[in-house]
Amino acid sequence: MSDLNIKKVYFPNLNGLRFIAALLVIIHHIEQFKKIFGLENIYDQVPFVQIIGKLGVVLFFVLSGFLITYLLLIEEEVTSKIDVKKFYLRRLLRIWPLYYLIVVISFFVLPYISFLEVAPYTKQLFTSYNIKLLLFLFFLPNLALVLFSLVPFASQSWSVGVEEQFYLLWPLLMKNSKNKLRLLLGVILVYFFLNLELQFL
Structure with a gap:
């Protein structure tokens, strides 16, 4: 595997997880901002809405950590450094x-x-x-x-x-x-x- 191929490592099946993570964060912030601007919202009424934003961000962190670690391991395997x-x-x-x-x-x-x-x-x-x-x-x-x-x-x-x-x-x-x-x-x-x-x- 060349250095060029290392940079092209791509996991298309992770796009679904990225979509879920982004959706959780978007829902969280929509309700949060509706509350800030005094609009009708479910931010306080549905505790799950407060939690899903954090869960979405954690999922992004996990995906990022996995991908970076994987790329570093592949680079070390191919180039020995x-x-x-x-x-x-x-x-x-x-x-x-x-x-x-x-x-x-x-x-x-x-x-x-x-x-x-x-x-x-x-x-x-x-x-x-x-x-x-x-x-x-x-x-x-x-x-x-x-x-x-x-x-x-x-x-x-x-x-x-x-x-x-x-x-x-x-x-x-x-x-x-x-x-x-x-x-x-x-x-x-x-x-x-x-x-x-x-x-x-």
Whole structure:
């Protein structure tokens, strides 16, 4: 298998799972925004609607983690190494342009258009504005949302931040690990214990 073929690895049967994940997130956000804008909604009446958005995002994360891990394993099998620099370059070209476009528009354009004001979140954007902007610029939107209020039109990028943080660490761990199964089990155990610890806080 050549390097060209590695880049063309594609699982068409996963499109159905992507559709389900996207549909869950869309339903969740439609009802959530109807609630924010004071429209009739079922966001609070049907707890399932609140849960399906999170489930959809988790499904996206699982698919992304599977595909990235698979590609890294195939690359190592074919070339006997993992080229982390090329991996980073591919992620940069694929994600950064659109991500930074959203950040720029959300921080410097949309908040100044009165028609698009999302009360009270638009005004809250300007509280700790510089810190929020820095966190978004350094791919830490998930941290910004935990520490501060929502950022209108850019809050959805928290999941992109999580993926970028994963992309930053996972190839390095994969490259420097001789036992991939042990690495995977170790990550699962760390996640399990951290999650268990958070439940008791």
